[in-house]
Amino acid sequence: MFDPGQVIVGLEIGTHKICVAVGEAGPKGELTILGIGQCTSRGVRKGEITDTQKAAEDIRTALAEAEQQANVEIQEVYLGITGNHITCEDSKGVHPIASYDRTITAEDMADAVGNAKQFNCAAGNEVIDSVRQDYCVDDMTGVENPIGLVGSVLTASVHVIRGRTARIETARRVVQSMQVSVAKPVFNGLASALAVLTPEQKRQGVLLIDLGAGATEYAFFYGGMLRHSGVLPVGGDHVSNDLACGLRISIDQAEQLKREIGSAVYDAAAVRGQYYEVPGETGLEPRQISLENFQRIMSMRLEETLELISRDLARAETFGLAQAGVVLCGGGARTRDIEKLVYRIFSMDVVKAHTHAVSGPADVLANPEFATAIGLVRYGAMRLQTRARSRFGIRATLQSLFGR
Ligand SMILES: Nc1ncnc2c1ncn2[C@@H]1O[C@H](COP(=O)(O)OP(=O)(O)O)[C@@H](O)[C@H]1O
Ligand SMILES: [Mg+2]
Known part of the structure; x- marks a missing residue:
């Protein structure tokens, strides 16, 4: 059905990182990830490019790394799109x-x-x-x-x-400026869902939440099809910002502390009266920050984000019927105790995502930050499969990606 060894590339221009995934679709449609390229992102805010030059440099770096790892020359990508304009x-x-x-x-x-x-x-x-x-x-x-x-x-x-259209076109032109064409723009939330949700979960009813740095995407499936989706221009960066402002520490310190000692749940009994010493910056003395305040600030922002999603999902008639719970991906899925908070808000089982039905290095498939890029590869593979079927006269549409 495919040309044997068809190479498909996904590109996510994230707020925290640019990620390129190179995959190969075998003759029976099986997918293998051949390489990943990454670069810390500098020209993106809330999921959208705000500095084309920096974004282009970072995309070039990520593309070069992916090309080297996969030993291919990248000519075309499936491009992830997110942001408040969606x-x-x-x-x-x-x-x-x-x-x-x-x-x-x-x-x-x-x-x-x-x-x-x-x-x-x-x-x-x-x-x-x-x-x-x-x-x-x-x-x-x-x-x-x-x-x-x-x-x-x-x-x-x-x-x-x-x-x-203008925002999508900006992203497209930045990619094209390095002689790489865009096969199709794809909503990040759908791409991540393709990477990590199984058909059985989609049938039973499942909510995917991709907790990124500048945006949080979500997609709800029931009865095997997409019922509701959305994006909030809020993510891990906002948590770090709140911590930096509230505790009067630098953004870098806040980001580091969030990863090292952060928790999504405010446990008053565990942290009451406790302090944590943060090293002073630029010659200043070390400072003591209240762990109680730290946890309270962090959990409040995460709770608020999840509450917004929960409120939006109340519009989806079938949400109450979902049985397969919530699947988390994106870097925010690494937050300690995030499952507890998500469970409290949605009253559903919560799991951290793992890429399914794709082969490749175990650490790549288990990495929650790669879900979107790998999902874009899967999107491309399914699109090619659909086209091949149509060539053979079988009625098929892209509906097969997300529908029955
Ligand atoms: N251990 C951790 N605890 C809390 N947040 C984390 C952790 N690891 C990564 N993150 C957060 O995940 C976000 C990056 O996730 P990612 O999916 O790569 O974002 P994007 O797709 O927007 O570039 C950052 O805000 C980062 O602070
Ligand atoms: Mg992302």
Whole structure:
């Protein structure tokens, strides 16, 4: 189905790091990660490029490392997109059945889905991804496959992820400036979900949360399909900032302390009256910071972020039915006791992500920060598979990525 040894590359331009994953799709669609390239990111804020020159330098470094590790020349990437400009919403597309016998065809389905994508699309925005949910034929709801049914009006329900065209174009041009083309922009939340969620989890109902440095993406699946997604322009950087401001320490110190002694849960009994000595900077004396304040500040910001996600998910009708819990990825998944906090807010089992159904170095597959880049590789592989199927005359759409 694939050309043997097809190389697919995912690029995440993150706030904390640029990450390139190079994968190889075997003849039966099996994926192997051949190499990873990384570089600390300097030109990105809240998931969006704010300094094209610095971003380009860092992307070049990450691409070069990935090329060397995988021993390939990278010509094309699947590009992860995130940021506050992204909107994720359910949309309905209405299409009248015009044929004389009123039998619904695949073209009618495509037209209804196309109308849903365009509905309410503000000027200057474009569709990044869209996932069909189900159809309504006249007054009959919940139809999975309306082909052959007879009706007057076909309505498609589609989860549509849109972004500001200018922001996507900025990222695309920075990548193209190094003679690398963009195969497709993909929402980071979907990419991470592809890397770490199993089909069984998606069937039972599962929430993925990718806790990054400048943005937090989430995607909820139920009944095997994407039901809800979103992004908050808040992440680990905000936790470090709050700690720095609240305790009057430097951002670097706050970041380091967060990783070393931080916890997502405020345990008053354990830290009451306790202090921690932080070395003085630029010739100043060491200082004692209150562990009670430290934990309280850190847990409050994380709790607030998760509460916002929880409130947004209340809009998803099927969220209450989810049985497979919450899966965490992104660097924030390393936060001590984060599972306890997530459990408290969502009342669901919580696990840290592990890439599934991909082979490669164990440390790469277990790394929560690589989920998006590896998911982008999987997205590319599935897209190629879909195209190959279409070439062979089997009706298939990108729906197979996220849908039934
Ligand atoms: N052990 C840890 N405890 C708490 N936060 C951590 C830990 N390790 C990494 N992080 C946080 O994870 C974030 C980086 O995650 P990452 O997924 O790489 O971000 P991005 O995709 O936005 O570049 C940073 O904010 C960092 O502080
Ligand atoms: Mg990320």
